[in-house]
Amino acid sequence: MSETISTGPDWLPLENMATAYWQSEVLFAALELELFTRLEEDAALEALAAAANCRGPELERLLFALESLGLVENRDGGWYNGKSARRYLVSGRESYLGDFLLYRRYLQAPWTKLSVKVSSQPLAAALNAADDYERRTLYYVRAMDALARLKAQGIVQILAALGWQGPVLDIGGGSGALSRALLSGVEGGRALLYELPEVLRAAAELYPRPAAWRGIETKSGDFRQQEFQESFGLVLLGNFLHIYGRRETGELLEKAAGLTMPGGLLVIHDYFPDTGRRVSAVKGRLYDINMMLNTCSGRCHLSSELAASLPDDFEPGVLHDLPGDSSIFISRRRAQ
Ligand SMILES: C[S@@+](CC[C@H](N)C(=O)[O-])C[C@H]1O[C@@H](n2cnc3c(N)ncnc32)[C@H](O)[C@@H]1O
Structure with missing residues (x-):
C-alpha cells in the first residue's frame, strides 16, 4: 500500500537536473548492447542475455x-519493446535513431569541461578521487546531511501523525540530521546515532556546537558486528539498506527488527522502485543502477521484499511517499 502526502518540492528539479545523465546513460547502454534490436527476436531474459553477451542479473536491472x-x-514473464523503442531504436528500421543518439554520447566528454571553458581561471574540482579519505568522507557526509535535512521534515510529520516513542536508534544515520529533526522540540528525547568512526568524526566537524548534539549520543562501529544492550522505540534505517545486497539486507533487517521494542516502529527511508508514485519509481530504478555501479552489492530493494523479510511479530508495513522522490516504509512491532 502506498500513501502520497504531497509532491514536487522546489529542490526536486535541481536533483533531477543533477541526475539527468543517469537516464542518458541507461539509454546509451541499451543502444550499445543492441537490446532493442535483439528484443525483436526473443522476449526471454536468458535468451537476451546470451545474445547480447550480458550478465543476467545486471541485465535484468538495466x-x-x-x-x-x-x-x-515486462509482461507475461517476457521483455518487449515499447512503442517508441520499436519505432526508433531497432536497428535496420527506416526510422532508426540509435546511431544519431549514440552520436550525442560521442559529444559528451567536452560537456564535463564546460566550467573550464567558461572560466578565465584554472578551476579546482570540489572533490577528487585522489583526495585523502577523511576529506572525501567530510564531503560525503556534508552532502548527505544537506539532503537529509530537506527530507527530515516530511518524515517527522508522518511519524508525528503515527505517534512514536524513544529512544531512537539511527543506524547509519550520517550526520544525525534525521535524529536532530525528530528530537527538536521533544523535551528529554534521546537518540543513539550509530555510524562508522570516520563518519562520526566528519559529523562532529560539521556540527561543532554542543547544542546540535542535545539528546544525541554517538556510537561508532560496524552495525553488522555490534551487540546492543537496550532496545529502542524508534529504529531508523535511512538510505542504509540500499548499500547492501539481498542476503545481507535480510540479516540487517532482522537485526534492526530485533532491536525494536514491542509497540515500537521500524522506519526505512529509501528509494523504492515499487512505490505507486511514478517519479519515485523511476528514481528507484535509476538509483538501483547507481548502486550497481558504485557499490559492491548494493541495490534498491522493493518494499514488498522488505515486508516479506519482517519477523512475524511486526504489522504489515506501509509505504509513505515523501514530498520529493523517496519514501518511508514503516512497520510497528506488535505490543506483547
Ligand atoms: C547513504 S548514507 C545515509 C546517511 C543518512 N542515514 C541519510 O539518510 O542521509 C549511509 C550511511 O550508512 C553508514 N553505514 C553503512 N554501513 C554501515 C555499517 N555496517 N555500520 C555502521 N554504519 C554504516 C555509512 O557510513 C553512511 O554514512
Missing part, C-alpha cells in the same frame, strides 16, 4: 530501468 523510462515492457 531492463527494469528501461521499463521505468517507458522504453520496454
Whole structure:
C-alpha cells in the first residue's frame, strides 16, 4: 500500500537536473548492447542475455530501468519493446535513431569541461578521487546531511501523525540530521546515532556546537558486528539498506527488527522502485543502477521484499511517499 502526502518540492528539479545523465546513460547502454534490436527476436531474459553477451542479473536491472523510462515492457514473464523503442531504436528500421543518439554520447566528454571553458581561471574540482579519505568522507557526509535535512521534515510529520516513542536508534544515520529533526522540540528525547568512526568524526566537524548534539549520543562501529544492550522505540534505517545486497539486507533487517521494542516502529527511508508514485519509481530504478555501479552489492530493494523479510511479530508495513522522490516504509512491532 502506498500513501502520497504531497509532491514536487522546489529542490526536486535541481536533483533531477543533477541526475539527468543517469537516464542518458541507461539509454546509451541499451543502444550499445543492441537490446532493442535483439528484443525483436526473443522476449526471454536468458535468451537476451546470451545474445547480447550480458550478465543476467545486471541485465535484468538495466531492463527494469528501461521499463521505468517507458522504453520496454515486462509482461507475461517476457521483455518487449515499447512503442517508441520499436519505432526508433531497432536497428535496420527506416526510422532508426540509435546511431544519431549514440552520436550525442560521442559529444559528451567536452560537456564535463564546460566550467573550464567558461572560466578565465584554472578551476579546482570540489572533490577528487585522489583526495585523502577523511576529506572525501567530510564531503560525503556534508552532502548527505544537506539532503537529509530537506527530507527530515516530511518524515517527522508522518511519524508525528503515527505517534512514536524513544529512544531512537539511527543506524547509519550520517550526520544525525534525521535524529536532530525528530528530537527538536521533544523535551528529554534521546537518540543513539550509530555510524562508522570516520563518519562520526566528519559529523562532529560539521556540527561543532554542543547544542546540535542535545539528546544525541554517538556510537561508532560496524552495525553488522555490534551487540546492543537496550532496545529502542524508534529504529531508523535511512538510505542504509540500499548499500547492501539481498542476503545481507535480510540479516540487517532482522537485526534492526530485533532491536525494536514491542509497540515500537521500524522506519526505512529509501528509494523504492515499487512505490505507486511514478517519479519515485523511476528514481528507484535509476538509483538501483547507481548502486550497481558504485557499490559492491548494493541495490534498491522493493518494499514488498522488505515486508516479506519482517519477523512475524511486526504489522504489515506501509509505504509513505515523501514530498520529493523517496519514501518511508514503516512497520510497528506488535505490543506483547
Ligand atoms: C547513504 S548514507 C545515509 C546517511 C543518512 N542515514 C541519510 O539518510 O542521509 C549511509 C550511511 O550508512 C553508514 N553505514 C553503512 N554501513 C554501515 C555499517 N555496517 N555500520 C555502521 N554504519 C554504516 C555509512 O557510513 C553512511 O554514512
